[in-house]
Amino acid sequence: MRQHIFTAILALVFGFVGAGLWSLSGLGQTRTRDYLLANPGILNEMVEALKDEQSGERLAAVGDELYDPFPGAVRGNPQGSRTLVSFTDHACGYCRQSEPDVRRLIAEDPELRVVVREWPIFEGSEAAARMALAAAEQGRYDAFYQALFELGQPTTATIARAAEAAGLDLERARRVADSGEVAAELARNEQLARSLEFVGTPAWVAGDRILQGAVGYDALAEAVKQVDGA
Known part of the structure; x- marks a missing residue:
């Protein structure tokens, strides 16, 4: 490119x-x-x-669907006036590397709304993405998200430990993780990522800016600053 x-x-x-x-x-x-x-x-x-x-x-072509999250898959202020869209994979080292930058942005900006789009592209990461969306359905998305990244690579054991740490109803979470709604969300995120010509995770959208990779706090903060409402 x-x-x-x-x-x-x-x-x-x-x-x-x-x-x-x-x-x-x-x-x-x-x-x-x-x-x-x-x-x-x-x-x-x-x-x-x-x-x-x-x-x-590319952003005009995908439209407002990009900013409409799976219910609960939002970090920061769900009603915030500034939106950062994050495409992530729990097996992605660069996503884990970027996590402190996102937490800092959220802590510094009470108007920041982070829409997270689960895009499992690494081997073995789909189970983590499904459980993350199940956590979102219970209003525990951020807790699960942070717990799993802190535990390291997603495995059956670490996903279960992150779910426990987030306080999930595990029986309910497993039903939701296997549901058609979650499958449809993952397919939607895949299509959005392809339409935006993303080549991997993490990938970000802030206003009319697209960034790809672990770009660091300064680049993310500058992009968010340009979003309407800043």
């Missing part, structure tokens, strides 16, 4: 900047190249502008 973006940027640069320089000062492609080498920040700015435009188009 990065190669495609770079190629598109070069085409734009030589198509518009090069043409403009030629018409204004008689300079050709060689001088345009020299200009770009002396001002490399232009390329970075154009790359970011193109990425933002493409992100906006």
